[in-house]
Amino acid sequence: MVHEEELLDAAARVLAGDHSASMVQIAAGIGTSRATLSRRYATREALLKAVAVRAIHVVDACLAPADLAETADGAAFDAALEELVVALLPAAHLYGFTSRDATVLADPEFRAGVDRQDQRALAFLALGQRLGRLRTDLPPYWIWYSLWGLLDAAAEGVRDGHLAPRQIGRLVLTSFLSGTRTSAVPPPPAPAR
Numbered sequence: 001m002v003h004e005e006e007l008l009d010a011a012a013r014v015l016a017g018d019h020s021a022s023m024v025q026i027a028a029g030i031g032t033s034r035a036t037l038s039r040r041y042a043t044r045e046a047l048l049k050a051v052a053v054r055a056i057h058v059v060d061a062c063l064a065p066a067d068l069a070e071t072a073d074g075a076a077f078d079a080a081l082e083e084l085v086v087a088l089l090p091a092a093h094l095y096g097f098t099s100r101d102a103t104v105l106a107d108p109e110f111r112a113g114v115d116r117q118d119q120r121a122l123a124f125l126a127l128g129q130r131l132g133r134l135r136t137d138l139p140p141y142w143i144w145y146s147l148w149g150l151l152d153a154a155a156e157g158v159r160d161g162h163l164a165p166r167q168i169g170r171l172v173l174t175s176f177l178s179g180t181r182t183s184a185v186p187p188p189p190a191p192a193r
Helices: 004-017 023-030 034-040 044-062 074-098 108-130 140-159 165-180
Strands: none
Touching (some): 004 044, 004 074, 023 044, 044 108, 108 140, 140 165
């Protein structure tokens, strides 16, 4: 029996590759039958809602490093930023689907969750700017969107077979930091994965 979280993650991966996938296509993509999938989710909309709820829960947990005290120093911020980027890697497939699906985006609960997460991340990134660890010529929203763009690209690269899962931590982290760090901050070592 597949655990609920595994089923929803697998469905999100299928939907990230084909936003219009039917219940039959989703079931085939996750290796189960439509009947089995329909016993858990009566409609495609119910499945989409469950994936959206899962995405909010996963990203909430990933954002823990962003809850840094306002009194943190630059070194603490650097460590938290690296931890945040690496923590978000497993959520990339969920974001890749939920950020583009009109049904999910129209859900007020999902939008409220995303808005709450955005505010949490933006406060963290603004702290990094005040500490001189992130570029101040870039709006915090742009930094946040850039990170999700890289995460989405990494998930797509893995899904399409162009990148190995073990590569994406280093690729996302170095690409993200090279574009957002101030020139005075040396790049961190590659994450251990």
